Amino acid sequence: MLDEADEMLRMGFIDDVKRVVADTPKDAQRVFFSATLPAEIERIVNRYLVNPVKVAIESSTTTGENIEQRIVRVDGGAKLEALSRILEVEPVDGAIVFVRTRAACTTLVEQLTARGVNAAGLSGDLDQSLRERTITRLKRGKVDVLIATDVAARGLDVSRITHVINYDLPQDAEAYTHRIGRTGRAGRSGIAITFAGFREGRKVGWMEQATGQKMTEMALPDEAAIRAHRDEVFHQRVTASLTKGCRRATRAD
Numbered sequence: 001m002l003d004e005a006d007e008m009l010r011m012g013f014i015d016d017v018k019r020v021v022a023d024t025p026k027d028a029q030r031v032f033f034s035a036t037l038p039a040e041i042e043r044i045v046n047r048y049l050v051n052p053v054k055v056a057i058e059s060s061t062t063t064g065e066n067i068e069q070r071i072v073r074v075d076g077g078a079k080l081e082a083l084s085r086i087l088e089v090e091p092v093d094g095a096i097v098f099v100r101t102r103a104a105c106t107t108l109v110e111q112l113t114a115r116g117v118n119a120a121g122l123s124g125d126l127d128q129s130l131r132e133r134t135i136t137r138l139k140r141g142k143v144d145v146l147i148a149t150d151v152a153a154r155g156l157d158v159s160r161i162t163h164v165i166n167y168d169l170p171q172d173a174e175a176y177t178h179r180i181g182r183t184g185r186a187g188r189s190g191i192a193i194t195f196a197g198f199r200e201g202r203k204v205g206w207m208e209q210a211t212g213q214k215m216t217e218m219a220l221p222d223e224a225a226i227r228a229h230r231d232e233v234f235h236q237r238v239t240a241s242l243t244k245g246c247r248r249a250t251r252a253d
Contacts (some may be wrong), residue, residue, distance in 0.1 A: 018044065067184040068191045071204060071215040075197045079167060080108075082220050084115055086165070086193065087145060089221040089229045094138060094160040096146045096153060098179050100168040108147045108167065122148040122156075150175055156182055166194040169203055173210035180211075193218065 021044065024030065030049055045052055074082045083097065099105050102123040112119040120134050120143040131152070137143045139158050148156075150170065161183045170176045176194075183190025194215065196204050208214055221229070 066187065066189050067180055068189070069180065069208075069211065069213055069215045070191065070193045070218040072193060072195050072218050072220060073198055074195050074220070079195050080111055082195065083165065083167060084112070084117070085221045085226060087112075087117060089225060090163060090191070092144065093162045094141075094144060094146070094158060095163040095165060096148055096156070096161055096179075096182050097165045097167050098148055098150065098153070098170070100149070100171075102149060104168065105147050105149055112145060112147070117145055118143055119145040119147060122146055122152040124149060124151045126152070150179070153182060154178070157185060158182075159185070159188070161185075162190060164190065164192045166192070169194070169196060169200060170207075173206040176207040177210050 021030065032045055032049075072082060072086075087095065097108065099108055102125055105121045105123040109119050109121040120137065122131065122134055126134070134143065134146070135156065135158065138146050139160070141160070146153075147167075164180050164183045166176070166179060170179055180190075180192035183192065194204070194207070204215065
């Protein structure tokens with residue numbers, strides 16, 4: 001059985017895939033699982049499988065109607081500040097931030113943690129036990145922002161994910177639909193925010209075509225909005241603290 005065949009191709013492991021398949025016994029049952037079927041993978045299927053049967057599973061849900069899709073025009077050097085502002089002002093319960101590489105995953109976790117964000121990473125180099133512990137922490141609210149690569153987030157289903165943020169653009173439109181499908185699940189609503197440079201309009205068009213929806217241009221929160229948000233959070237905390245104190249005093253009387 002060969003799982004995630006499309007991602008192995010995308011990540012440059014196609015020679016390894018061919019070697020593994022070639023070394024398996026000729027009478028062995030071979031099964032390829034792939035979310036997509038690129039031409040290269042289809043050529044391997046036709047070469048190494050005998051009278052292969054293609055089984056396609058159609059999703060019972062569509063991506064888009066319950067997911068608000070936004071786009072932020074921002075280039076590489078400004079993305080960290082943009083992400084920090086969004087995470088502070090947006091009503092985020094849980095978020096998945098997608099990056100392209102494992103190295104970017106590690107770096108972004110460190111940068112966000114230094115800014116006081118409760119973040120953790122999920123990439124392909126984690127063993128299964130650590131992966132499961134990380135997902136459990138996300139589900140229980142011990143982690144609020146999960147930085148993930150495409151392969152690591154396959155099949156991830158966490159009900160508290162309100163936001164998906166494409167920090168790095170996905171490789172193709174299908175990867176985009178897989179990413180944003182991590183929110184807005186089981187009838188819930190969700191928000192997908194995509195960072196795109198000013199010269200990446202063609203890729204944005206592919207993603208919009210894949211979902212049949214136009215992304216809404218999103219302006220980053222400015223300093224005034226951030227100050228207003230912080231003042232509101234402070235006011236709520238003071239009010240909650242005073243209310244709690246009054247209740248204690250009433251019980252004491």
